[in-house]
Structure formats: structure tokens, C-alpha cells
Amino acid sequence: MSDQFPVSLTVDVSAPYDFAQSRRFLDGFTPCSSDHHCELARLTIGGFADGRAFLARLEAPETPPAETTELEVQVEWVDEPGDPAVADSWVTAFLSLQDDLGPLYDAAEGDDVFQAVVEDLYGLHHVRFPTPFECACWAALSQQTPTSLAKSQKRSLVEVAGREIERDGVTHRLFPTPEMILARQPEIETALNNNRKSKTVLGAAELFADTALHGLPDEELVAQLESVWGFGEWSSEFVFLRGFGRLSRVPSSERRLRSVVAELYDLGVGEVSKDDLARIGERYGAMRGYWAHYLRVWAFQRDE
Structure with a gap:
């Protein structure tokens, strides 16, 4: 360096x-x-x-x-x-270096399915997006979009408003802040070349620039995220969990999670219902989001 x-x-x-x-x-x-x-x-x-x-x-x-x-x-x-x-x-x-995993691991005792997951992922703290705003932009760009295209559009945001730093032959991409995005609005709209995505990214930038979101209670934070044009249940839930690291709830709109739970808990269905997902995760209380995150990570790493 x-x-x-x-x-x-x-x-x-x-x-x-x-x-x-x-x-x-x-x-x-x-x-x-x-x-x-x-x-x-x-x-x-x-x-x-x-x-x-x-x-x-x-x-x-x-x-x-x-x-x-x-x-x-x-x-x-x-x-x-x-x-x-x-x-x-x-x-x-x-x-998420200050997350206390003790309550999650304590609750796993007696849940043989999840205990096996914990053994494989022991010591994993929730790795978020680098910032909640970057997470919000990814939610905007990735909706009904191939991952490769969303990645290309995200890189365009860095090129237009962020920074690229080269060290030892490696390029490190620094995602822009909300203020940086708003300062380059015409260039952002040109780079994305998609009115819907531009409107959502810029709407998220305005919210993050104008509102102190970090200290809000859970329900108020979700409501603020849902106010972004183009954001629905999945997007606001995604940013709440993966951007802000609020893991007190289960992302019930995530179908991949519901299929993983159905498989691992041997429920005999392809996809668990939202009600059953909530019931199974209930034993984890305020750590239920961590429970869900561990299951998703474990399944992804198994299948890669």
C-alpha cells in the first residue's frame, strides 16, 4: 500500500x-x-x-x-x-464484527438441522454490502435483470461517480456515496440507459442523503425504504437485512430461502409457506434473520 x-x-x-x-x-x-x-x-x-x-x-x-x-x-x-x-x-x-453470535448458537441446541449448519459456518459474522446505500443500488439494478448486466451497471456507477484505485496491479472500485450520485445525475441517467433503474437509484440517493436512517427503529426504517420509488417488499427487506444488518426478521419474500428450509427440514414440499417459515424460525427470536442467513450461505456454498 x-x-x-x-x-x-x-x-x-x-x-x-x-x-x-x-x-x-x-x-x-x-x-x-x-x-x-x-x-x-x-x-x-x-x-x-x-x-x-x-x-x-x-x-x-x-x-x-x-x-x-x-x-x-x-x-x-x-x-x-x-x-x-x-x-x-x-x-x-x-x-458485522460486533455481532454477538452466542444467542444464535445457544438457540441452535436441540435443532439438529441447524446445529449441523453452525458446525460448518462457526464464527461466520454477517458480511454486509460495504454500505447500505450500495446495497440499495444493487436492489434497484438487479430487479428482473441478469446478474451480468446488473454488475455492468453497478460498475458504471463507480466509473461515473465513484473512484477506481490501483495498487500492486489490482484495481479497487470504491462505490460512490449518495451525494456523489446526486451530483452526477445526468451522467448517471446516461450510463444506466434505463429510466426505471435511474429513477430508483436517484430516489434511493435522495433518501439516504436527506434522512438519518441508521438510528431508526426497524419498522420505521422499513417504511422509509419502501418509500423509494420502485422498491417493494423484496427490495426494502433486502436492504434492511443485507445493507443495514438488521437481522431481527426473516426475509419471507425470498423464495430461495423457503426452498432451502423445506429441503433441509425435510418438509416434503418444494417451498415452505411464509407462515411455516415464521414458525420454524420463531425459536431464534431476535436472531431469526441470522438463522435464515446461515441457511442461505450454507446452501450456496454446498451448491457452488
Whole structure:
């Protein structure tokens, strides 16, 4: 990394945490697959903290997952120094490093199906989109759209309004902030060449730029997300879960999850009903969204 504006951070982690689980998840995370760089024991990701571009290099801890309480992060501020605390918060949110997995694992006792999933994914913290706004844009771009096209359109947003930083022959793509998108509205509309997607992306940018969403109660946050033009139940639920990391509810509109639950719990149907999905997940209480996330990740990794 450049020695222009380097900062070393020690980020607190809620054990158990397995860096290898996060890296493996990112290896198969299609929406952001070309934006970060994964190595065996290292991850490099970039973004904006208070509008300042940065790259963060995360090193795998030497401690076992059950004893991992810290993560070493090297931050490079690309243009000018920023606040290390903001970068710390960015990395912590992205990898959900402060999530307490204890209640999830405790609830898994007696659920033989999920206990086997936990054994395979032990120490996996929910890896979100780098920011909730990036998640919202992916929700807008990926609706009824081939993944390859949505990926191309997402890259266009970076090229028009974000940043591309090259280090050691690797290009790191920094997704723009809402304010950056709004400042380039004509160029965004031209790049996407789709009135519906442009309207939804710009509507999401306006919401995120104008409203303090992070501190809102769950129901109010969902209502705000549903107010974005073009967003329905799936989109708002997706951003609520995968962008903001609010895992207190199960994404009942996700048909793939309902089919995975039907299969793993041997229910004799191709797809579990929303009511039965809620019933099975009830034992996990406020961690029911984590339960659902683990099931989806486990099934994806099994099938890849």
C-alpha cells in the first residue's frame, strides 16, 4: 500500500469470529466480486469515510475463532487524511464484527438441522454490502435483470461517480456515496440507459442523503425504504437485512430461502409457506434473520 497517509487500526471483534469464513463468503459474493481483493489471509476493500477515499487491508488473526477479539487493519487515505474512528466504524459495520453470535448458537441446541449448519459456518459474522446505500443500488439494478448486466451497471456507477484505485496491479472500485450520485445525475441517467433503474437509484440517493436512517427503529426504517420509488417488499427487506444488518426478521419474500428450509427440514414440499417459515424460525427470536442467513450461505456454498 502507499505510504502517503497510512494508519494502523486495531478493531474490536465479538468472538467467535473466523476471518476465513468472511473471506470465503466474499469469494462467492457476486454483487461485489470485482470491488475487493481476497488473498488467503488478507482482504483489501475500499470506500469513502465522510467523503474521503480510503483502502483498508485486513489481516487474518493468528488466534482461533473462539479467542479472536481483535482484527488488525491497515488504512490508506488516498487523497487526504480522515478520521480513523470513521474507518473503524465502516469496517466494523461491513463485517458485522460486533455481532454477538452466542444467542444464535445457544438457540441452535436441540435443532439438529441447524446445529449441523453452525458446525460448518462457526464464527461466520454477517458480511454486509460495504454500505447500505450500495446495497440499495444493487436492489434497484438487479430487479428482473441478469446478474451480468446488473454488475455492468453497478460498475458504471463507480466509473461515473465513484473512484477506481490501483495498487500492486489490482484495481479497487470504491462505490460512490449518495451525494456523489446526486451530483452526477445526468451522467448517471446516461450510463444506466434505463429510466426505471435511474429513477430508483436517484430516489434511493435522495433518501439516504436527506434522512438519518441508521438510528431508526426497524419498522420505521422499513417504511422509509419502501418509500423509494420502485422498491417493494423484496427490495426494502433486502436492504434492511443485507445493507443495514438488521437481522431481527426473516426475509419471507425470498423464495430461495423457503426452498432451502423445506429441503433441509425435510418438509416434503418444494417451498415452505411464509407462515411455516415464521414458525420454524420463531425459536431464534431476535436472531431469526441470522438463522435464515446461515441457511442461505450454507446452501450456496454446498451448491457452488
